[in-house]
Amino acid sequence: MTGDKQNLNANVAHMGNKVFIELQQTMLRYRTGKVALSGVNLSIKQGQFIYLIGESGAGKSTLLRMTYGGIRPTSGQMSVQGTNMLLAKDAQIRTLRQRTGVIFQDHKLLFSRTVFENIALPLRVHGWKRERLVGRVRKVLQFVGLEDRLWSYPEALSGGEQQRIAIARAMIATPPVILADEPTGNLDDDTAAKVMNLLKALNEMGSTVITATHDMQLLDSHPGRVLRLHEGSLVEDSHASGE
Ligand SMILES: Nc1ncnc2c1ncn2[C@@H]1O[C@H](COP(=O)(O)OP(=O)(O)O)[C@@H](O)[C@H]1O
Numbered sequence: 001m002t003g004d005k006q007n008l009n010a011n012v013a014h015m016g017n018k019v020f021i022e023l024q025q026t027m028l029r030y031r032t033g034k035v036a037l038s039g040v041n042l043s044i045k046q047g048q049f050i051y052l053i054g055e056s057g058a059g060k061s062t063l064l065r066m067t068y069g070g071i072r073p074t075s076g077q078m079s080v081q082g083t084n085m086l087l088a089k090d091a092q093i094r095t096l097r098q099r100t101g102v103i104f105q106d107h108k109l110l111f112s113r114t115v116f117e118n119i120a121l122p123l124r125v126h127g128w129k130r131e132r133l134v135g136r137v138r139k140v141l142q143f144v145g146l147e148d149r150l151w152s153y154p155e156a157l158s159g160g161e162q163q164r165i166a167i168a169r170a171m172i173a174t175p176p177v178i179l180a181d182e183p184t185g186n187l188d189d190d191t192a193a194k195v196m197n198l199l200k201a202l203n204e205m206g207s208t209v210i211t212a213t214h215d216m217q218l219l220d221s222h223p224g225r226v227l228r229l230h231e232g233s234l235v236e237d238s239h240a241s242g243e
């Protein structure tokens with residue numbers, strides 16, 4: 001492991017081999033009455049690389065949303081990074097959210113802000129001084145290969161570059177978990193491979209990575225545990241032991 005990687009990895013190296021996310025008979029019903037997940041039993045250990053697959057509407061985004069605390073389970077059990085997602089106070093959920101890096105298909109960058117501002121946003125809440133912020137942002141931009149874009153605006157970047165900026169933003173606070181929802185959905189094969197290589201590298205540095213995708217080609221290029229959802233149920237787990 002290089003010095004750079006060790007540095008980027010500082011917050012996650014101590015996490016060890018513990019259970020990271022656990023669901024027991026977990027159910028999620030939206031306000032519309034739609035049951036998007038039901039009877040899900042699942043255990044994910046720190047450091048795993050997970051693919052979440054299944055047809056459109058299977059519940060992939062719902063499970064990711066529950067994992068970063070965007071929505072709470074309706075019933076059953078669910079714990080994420082030691083937080084009970086049914087009983088936690090809103091403040092606890094916010095803390096969890098800050099310890100989670102999220103990447104969306106449409107990256108959700110702010111087009112009125114520079115690359116620097118987009119990436120630094122999560123750290124501003126921690127009260128970092130500007131000089132330290134710039135140094136840290138440069139470092140994550142180096143990691144995604146875009147250090148020369150620090151002061152660019154997102155509209156000047158290609159779709160693949162924008163997605164790499166979103167990865168840099170997701171990793172800025174060294175979260176122990178990275179959740180990616182169809183991160184390669186809008187990208188050509190070469191650019192998708194680049195994005196997956198970055199996610200794999202983050203995993204090798206210690207982060208648990210969960211990627212929702214319906215692109216089965218991705219699974220061939222990078223090995224990982226495969227979880228398949230179908231109509232809200234977990235119907236396949238390539239690694240049922242959780243190792
Ligand atoms: N906010 C919502 N309100 C009501 N139903 C929703 C909402 N979000 C998703 N759903 C429904 O829940 C099911 C699972 O959706 P989703 O988790 O987005 O699936 P996937 O990401 O696998 O395509 C779908 O039937 C979808 O229409």
Ligand SMILES: [Mg+2]
Pocket residue numbers: 060061062181
């Ligand atoms: Mg989805």
